[in-house]
Amino acid sequence: MSDGDYDYLIKFLALGDSGVGKTSFLYQYTDGKFNSKFITTVGIDFREKRVIYRSTGSDGSSGKGQKIHMQLWDTAGQERFRSLTTAFFRDAMGFLLLFDLTNEQSFLNVRNWMSQLQIHAYCENPDVVLCGNKCDLADQRAVSEEEARELAEKYGIPYFETSAANGLNVNKVVDVLLDLVMKRMERCVDKSWIPDGTVRANGPLNPDSSENSDRNKCAC
Amino acid sequence: MACEKEIWRKIGEGFVQEYYNQFDNTNRMGLGNLYSADACLTWEGSPFQGRDNIAAKLANLPFKRIKHVITEQDFQPTIDSCILIMVFGQLQVDDDPPMAFHQVFMLKSQNCAWACTNDVFRLGVHNIPV
Numbered sequence: 001m002s003d004g005d006y007d008y009l010i011k012f013l014a015l016g017d018s019g020v021g022k023t024s025f026l027y028q029y030t031d032g033k034f035n036s037k038f039i040t041t042v043g044i045d046f047r048e049k050r051v052i053y054r055s056t057g058s059d060g061s062s063g064k065g066q067k068i069h070m071q072l073w074d075t076a077g078q079e080r081f082r083s084l085t086t087a088f089f090r091d092a093m094g095f096l097l098l099f100d101l102t103n104e105q106s107f108l109n110v111r112n113w114m115s116q117l118q119i120h121a122y123c124e125n126p127d128v129v130l131c132g133n134k135c136d137l138a139d140q141r142a143v144s145e146e147e148a149r150e151l152a153e154k155y156g157i158p159y160f161e162t163s164a165a166n167g168l169n170v171n172k173v174v175d176v177l178l179d180l181v182m183k184r185m186e187r188c189v190d191k192s193w194i195p196d197g198t199v200r201a202n203g204p205l206n207p208d209s210s211e212n213s214d215r216n217k218c219a220c
Numbered sequence: 221m222a223c224e225k226e227i228w229r230k231i232g233e234g235f236v237q238e239y240y241n242q243f244d245n246t247n248r249m250g251l252g253n254l255y256s257a258d259a260c261l262t263w264e265g266s267p268f269q270g271r272d273n274i275a276a277k278l279a280n281l282p283f284k285r286i287k288h289v290i291t292e293q294d295f296q297p298t299i300d301s302c303i304l305i306m307v308f309g310q311l312q313v314d315d316d317p318p319m320a321f322h323q324v325f326m327l328k329s330q331n332c333a334w335a336c337t338n339d340v341f342r343l344g345v346h347n348i349p350v
Contacts, residue, residue, distance in 0.1 A: 018314060018315050018316050019315050023317070077313055077314075077316030077317065077319060078319060078343050078345050080281065080282050080283050080313055080316075081263070081264050081281070081341075081343055082264045082265075082343075
């Protein structure tokens with residue numbers, strides 16, 4: 001899985017309270033399956049997937065596909081033992097912030113997670129997608145779509161209702177986050193803001209760009 | 221061969237049992253008493269020195285409940301009459317899934333009592349793809 005045939009290595013981190021479904025969400029995304037039992041990972045705390053990203057320019061043109069090697073990092077509780085400033089937190093380029101639609105406390109804690117993000121992520125306004133997970137459990141819902149959407153708007157981040165159990169919006173959320181991150185990269189001529197190791201450009205982002213050499217230097 | 225255990229093994233096992241018993245069943249402040257005054261702890265790469273600093277670190281870990289399950293423990297006597305211990309096990313915190321951990325202790329006899337002089341803790345979580 002880690003052969004070098006890709007244009008970008010991008011790391012995303014899933015955050016949120018215990019039990020909101022982070023591991024199941026990532027498992028659904030990478031393997032298209034739901035496992036209601038905890039997958040007791042033997043040490044590895046991330047999952048990987050290859051995707052092709054096609055940027056859509058402001059003129060509506062579709063660029064050539066970029067091969068993305070995605071690493072999706074899980075936090076299965078190890079953040080309680082480590083400082084959140086450890087490399088794996090800092091190195092993430094985008095964040096999936098999950099809460100459980102059937103658990104109001106996990107929704108209230110979204111504010112805490114956002115402030116943690118603002119402190120510890122590579123910049124103060126990293127790309128985040130808010131996910132209200134377990135939307136398949138409609139009869140147990142404790143958080144309304146309106147209040148969740150309102151909170152997301154306050155932070156200026158997209159909101160989706162997801163189900164790791166049936167897969168609803170799971171791919172969509174990761175696609176939206178990837179798009180935000182790739183758009184941010186394209187906007188950023190000087191890539192010095194990119195934390196080391198988060199994006200590994202195996203080739204130039206834009207072969208026609210006159211800033212090519214600078215880009216490669218900064219992005220490596 | 222007699223089943224009698226070596227003395228260093230008995231001391232080591234006694235320490236491991238007491239350490240995790242206090243860790244799981246108390247407010248963890250008393251754990252400081254198991255360390256020598258100038259002991260060193262490396263907790264997930266962060267260093268702490270001295271009994272008080274170590275006790276404060278362990279007592280302030282952010283969870284309500286923790287349970288350690290020891291899978292294996294190994295002991296060795298050292299040439300300077302200390303005891304080296306490696307513990308390999310799983311822990312579970314609140315409602316989180318279980319995680320593997322490794323912990324290494326060095327015990328030294330000081331003033332007729334055994335105390336931990338060195339402690340290195342790591343979760344068994346890998347972050348480099350194979």
